[in-house]
Amino acid sequence: xxxxxxxxxxxxxxxxxxxxxxxxxxxxxxxxxxxxxxxxxxxxxxxxxxxxxxxxxxxxxxxxxxxxxxxxxxxxxxxxxxxxxxxxxxxxxxxxxxxxxxxxxxxxxxxxxxxxxxxxxxxxxxxxxxxxxxxxxxxxxxxxxxxxxxxxxxxxx
Amino acid sequence: xxxxxxxxxxxxxxxxxxxxxxxxxxxxxxxxxxxxxxxxxxxxxxxxxxxxxxxxxxxxxxxxxxxxxxxxxxxxxxxxxxxxxxxxxxxxxxxxxxxxxxxxxxxxxxxxxxxxxxxxxxxxxxxxxxxxxxxxxxxxxxxxxxxxxxxxxxxxxxxxxxxxxxxxxxxxxxxxxxxxxxxxxxxxxxxxxxxxxxxxxxxxxxxxxxxxxxxxxxxxxxxxxxxxxxxxxxxxxxxxxxxxxxxxxxxxxxxxxxxxxxxxxxxxxxxxxxxxxxxxxxxxxxxxxxxxxxxxxxxxxxxxxx
Numbered sequence: 001x002x003x004x005x006x007x008x009x010x011x012x013x014x015x016x017x018x019x020x021x022x023x024x025x026x027x028x029x030x031x032x033x034x035x036x037x038x039x040x041x042x043x044x045x046x047x048x049x050x051x052x053x054x055x056x057x058x059x060x061x062x063x064x065x066x067x068x069x070x071x072x073x074x075x076x077x078x079x080x081x082x083x084x085x086x087x088x089x090x091x092x093x094x095x096x097x098x099x100x101x102x103x104x105x106x107x108x109x110x111x112x113x114x115x116x117x118x119x120x121x122x123x124x125x126x127x128x129x130x131x132x133x134x135x136x137x138x139x140x141x142x143x144x145x146x147x148x149x150x151x152x153x154x155x156x157x
Numbered sequence: 158x159x160x161x162x163x164x165x166x167x168x169x170x171x172x173x174x175x176x177x178x179x180x181x182x183x184x185x186x187x188x189x190x191x192x193x194x195x196x197x198x199x200x201x202x203x204x205x206x207x208x209x210x211x212x213x214x215x216x217x218x219x220x221x222x223x224x225x226x227x228x229x230x231x232x233x234x235x236x237x238x239x240x241x242x243x244x245x246x247x248x249x250x251x252x253x254x255x256x257x258x259x260x261x262x263x264x265x266x267x268x269x270x271x272x273x274x275x276x277x278x279x280x281x282x283x284x285x286x287x288x289x290x291x292x293x294x295x296x297x298x299x300x301x302x303x304x305x306x307x308x309x310x311x312x313x314x315x316x317x318x319x320x321x322x323x324x325x326x327x328x329x330x331x332x333x334x335x336x337x338x339x340x341x342x343x344x345x346x347x348x349x350x351x352x353x354x355x356x357x358x359x360x361x362x363x364x365x366x367x368x369x370x371x372x373x374x375x376x377x378x379x380x381x382x383x384x385x386x387x388x389x390x391x392x393x394x395x396x397x398x399x400x401x402x403x404x405x406x407x408x409x410x411x412x413x414x415x416x417x418x419x420x421x422x423x424x425x426x427x428x429x430x431x432x433x434x435x436x437x438x439x440x441x442x443x444x445x446x447x448x449x450x451x452x453x454x455x456x457x458x459x460x461x462x463x
Contacts, residue, residue: 064395074313081316082338089452090318097349097454098316098416100394107416109314110346110458116314 008058008114017148022049024126024143035135036068036128041088042138044073046123053149056115057124059106061144062099066136069094070143071127075118080109092129106146115147162295163303164424167201168390169193170383171273172287179275182224182283188275195269196382199294203263204423207251207389208243211285212366212398214444216355217408221250222401223279224286229272231265240276249400249411254349254392254420256291264295289389293424302376304342304427309463315343317455321438324368326445328438332377335434341459345426345434347419350391350453353398363447365440366398370453373435374426384439391420391453419456427460 011017024047026032031045049055062070069092072080081098083091093099099107109116118124126143130136171193173180178188195201208226210218225240243250251257265271271290277283319335337343353366369384394415399408428434438451 078313080314082318084338087320089450090320093316093318093454094452096352096394096415097318097452098456100415101417102394102396102415104413105417110456111312111314113312 016151020149022145032138032141036130037135038133041129045126048123051121053151054120055118057147058115059108059146061106062095064095064100065140067132069129073125074116075122163298164293166422167294168381168385169290179286182277182286186277191273193271195265197268199296200267201265202292204292205256205258207256207289209287210283216398219401220283225276227274230263231269253411253414304429307462311461312458315459319453321451323448324440325448326442328440331437333436337428341461342429345457347421347456348391349393350387351451352393358447360446363445365449367441371437
């Protein structure tokens with residue numbers, strides 16, 4: 001259920017927007033393989049996007065992954081949730097409060113712009129933290145980024 | 158076009174603290190003409206509502222499916238022909254941060270009165286029956302201090318998770334502070350929070366369900382007249398509890414809740430960098446045996462002046 005508070009404007013010519021969905025897990029992101037020990041974190045996992053057009057992130061889905069917490073940063077290292085706190089738990093987000101949809105839909109990101117900008121070939125950065133008392137298999141981490149590619153001039157094939 | 162009034166988010170709570178008859182509504186009991194008076198500082202425009210009762214130790218609100226109501230506008234004019242079951246009106250009883258919108262909104266004058274009739278047609282008493290009336294207070298422009306956007310700005314989706322650690326079963330913490338960091342303003346638009354759940358502890362099962370807050374601005378002016386449960390104001394995905402449906406009853410997990418449909422705060426609350434919001438938080442799980450950590454995720458955008 002995509003329910004932004006503000007409806008995104010449609011791009012004007014010569015820009016053409018194409019809906020795009022990126023998914024990342026252990027099959028295409030080597031850092032998401034193995035286990036993450038209790039109290040440990042993984043930093044700056046690149047979530048690469050295509051090189052053909054800039055990407056505007058507008059929604060995401062990161063299901064609950066064994067109690068792991070996550071944080072995303074944009075291409076300029078701007079975090080999309082709080083960081084730098086003494087309490088490590090508040091430096092990351094629980095999926096149930098941020099990115100979990102119980103198997104349906106996407107979580108829209110609040111934005112007054114076109115979305116969170118990512119240049120062509122750029123990467124969002126994923127941080128993963130294990131606040132639980134036991135190791136967690138990273139195979140349960142599955143990240144979906146939804147948004148639009150914006151092409152200049154001409155309709156994309 | 159500028160709106161004629163300055164709107165400010167407000168939640169009105171009508172529960173046992175407002176009328177002691179709601180502490181326990183007996184089986185088969187009908188309460189007629191229960192009057193609720195709004196604040197005197199501003200008119201109130203009712204835009205959505207919800208209903209709740211105290212959670213049982215089996216993490217449900219069995220009994221809520223038997224509640225029927227009818228209520229009035231400002232002129233003692235009933236908006237329903239007769240008593241209407243809440244299950245026919247409110248998906249998930251308006252809980253989990255998704256109150257049932259009203260169209261058209263109902264506007265009450267300052268010091269106005271809402272009258273409600275209530276029927277419990279069930280076989281058991283309902284404990285702590287509470288109604289939530291959500292909307293906006295209407296002030297003359299400038300009457301209530303409110304920060305707003307700079308003339309030129311850029312924004313970035315952002316969320317602030319805040320925690321209250323080790324809330325005891327009957328804890329009360331006043332004037333807790335949420336402070337926006339120095340790099341950018343923050344506009345608060347929605348929230349999610351720890352959901353009601355059961356915890357296995359050495360002495361058995363402990364419940365976490367009756368946790369509520371009063372959100373206040375930087376001057377300490379509250380956004381509600383009483384404590385609002387986290388599961389009313391906010392919500393979360395993977396909702397652990399269920400809602401009763403029917404007389405038998407069937408217990409249904411809420412559908413379509415969580416951060417995809419978060420508890421919206423309208424109008425948004427603009428908090429400049431380094432500024433604060435305050436909140437009181439209390440927990441009233443009298444049968445619980447364990448302390449709990451609570452996380453509230455404040456969702457909105459950072460605002461960077463250009």
